[in-house]
Amino acid sequence: MTLVTEKRTTRPAAPRPPHPLRAEVARGFAPWAGAAAFLTPAVLLAAEADRWQGGWAETRTELHAMQLVLVPLAAAAGCRQGGRERRRATEELWTTAVRGPLVRLLVAALPLALWVVAGYLLAATGALLATWPYARGDRPYPDLLPADAVVLLAAAVAGHVVGRLVAWRPAPPLLAAAGYVGLALCGRADAGAWRRLDPALPVSEGLVPVGWQPVALAVWAGGLAAAAVLAYALRGRRRWTVLLPLAAAAAAGGLLVRSGPGLWHANPSGSGQVCDTSTVPQICVNARYAGMLPQVTKALSGVTGRLEGVRNLPVRFEDRPGEPHDGEVQLPLLTPIGWSVVRGRLTDPEQYAWEAAAALQDRAKCGEPDARVRAADAAVSDYLAPNPAQGHFDELDAKGDAARRAELRERRTARARLASMGADERRTWLSAYFATVGDCHRNGVPAL
Structure with a gap:
């Protein structure tokens, strides 16, 4: 089978x-x-x-x-x-x-x-x-x-x-x-x-x-x-x-x-402040940019260093929406991003310091000051934080009419006088000067 x-x-x-x-x-x-x-x-x-x-x-x-x-x-x-x-x-x-x-x-x-x-x-x-x-x-x-x-x-x-x-x-x-x-x-x-x-x-x-x-x-x-x-x-x-x-x-x-x-x-974090209290005035930045405080403090170190021992200063620089409170002065704004700050860094610390110093001298509510007050303001601004573009403006005034040239000479004299003062004399003069910033009586501004 x-x-x-x-x-x-x-x-x-x-x-x-x-x-x-x-x-x-x-x-x-x-x-x-x-x-x-x-x-x-x-x-x-x-x-x-x-x-x-x-x-x-x-x-x-x-x-x-x-x-x-x-x-x-x-x-x-x-x-x-x-x-x-x-x-x-x-x-x-x-x-x-x-x-x-x-x-x-x-x-x-x-x-x-x-x-x-x-x-x-x-x-x-x-x-x-x-x-x-x-x-x-x-x-x-x-x-x-x-x-x-x-x-x-x-x-x-x-x-x-x-x-x-x-x-x-x-x-x-x-x-x-x-x-x-x-x-x-x-x-x-x-x-x-x-x-x-x-x-x-x-x-x-x-x-x-x-x-x-x-x-x-x-x-x-x-x-x-x-x-x-x-x-x-x-x-x-x-x-x-x-x-x-x-x-x-x-x-x-x-x-x-x-x-x-x-x-x-x-935004609740937009109204908060983070401050460095070791300086006079104190330096406060918006809590949304708290990490910028060391940079801002460093940029303003020249201003706060020259103001050491000076009286009649605001208590602090502040950075928040709205008008500053009594005893405060507005810090140059960090926003909008892309101007003063780019990618977490100050773009121009010298310009930033000059704007902060100018805020200390704000006389906007008093109208246009006379030539003597303008000369004193220019001398203080140049001493605390010179305007990076001041040389250019001086050149333009030097080429202007007689009145502009005379005011330029007065400003330069005032700057030289303030720079030549001794430390104690300068602190005394600056204390008297800042006592008049919030006062519109121009006769109280000390002479240089």
Whole structure:
């Protein structure tokens, strides 16, 4: 008997088809839209880095300002994606898919929207990391980032719906232009209470939102986008569900409009002061830039050193919003960043010291002083912290008319007289001089 064994060959299992969502995420237009959402703020922020790098609140403000450009960009990208099937002439084929119209729309719209959000968040992370080495106090302010991300997501999805409805190739750029103009007009100061609905509304560095404001803004934008999606994708009795996100958006929008100025309040850290009490006057900087105090103290060391032992001085230099209190004098402002301070460093310590010394001599409320008082002021200013540009001004006066040349000679005489005094005599004279700074009786200014 012969046994015959039969070999059975098993066929390999057919490869599982990739999920449609994976193809939407990895290929096509969506990654390019994400790259544009990253590069646009990255380039704009890099071009103006001196204005924000080194201040956490300034970085928050600049990132939020990018919404003015990114929201129209997201809407235009979504609009282009929404018209894809029409351009490919595959609309009828797409309707034969097993999935319903809502799922089909979300599968096509969400990957691009998520790419746009990811690009923006990547640029925001880069900006925060770029600020961190130069920050001189305060803390990061990520409060607006989640709401900004939701707004971008909503803009991309709503733009996708517009792309499905409008069969016109110029629709994406026109939608972007209309969105930019609409946001700019809505954010104007004369737009009234409705400007609070603007997701790109400019935010001052000295303000922080109340806790629910970003949530309300996200619900407002997300509710409108969700209502547009449901109105387009659902049919029949299920269309009533459009009312749910629309009601949420209306409630959030009404809350934003009716809350008035209560949406924002002053940054608590902006009113605090950090002081060096070892000098006279004391030197205080805003608590948001507490790390700048050693630099400011060093820049003013020449002024405070020459004032040692002098009486009738203000108690302190202060750096906070509003008018100085009694016994205080305004320190030259560290803000806006990009002028006196760039990336956590004083740009011109000599100029800064001269401005601080000039604040000690402020006679603005007394009107224009006479030539004798001007000569005394110039002598004190030159002694405490010479104006870096004073030589240039003296040259111009030397070429002027007789009156200007005579005043120049008087100023030079006064400077020489003050410089030639002994230490005790100079302290006595300066004490008498500073006793008259807050007094508009010019006859009390001691002569030189």
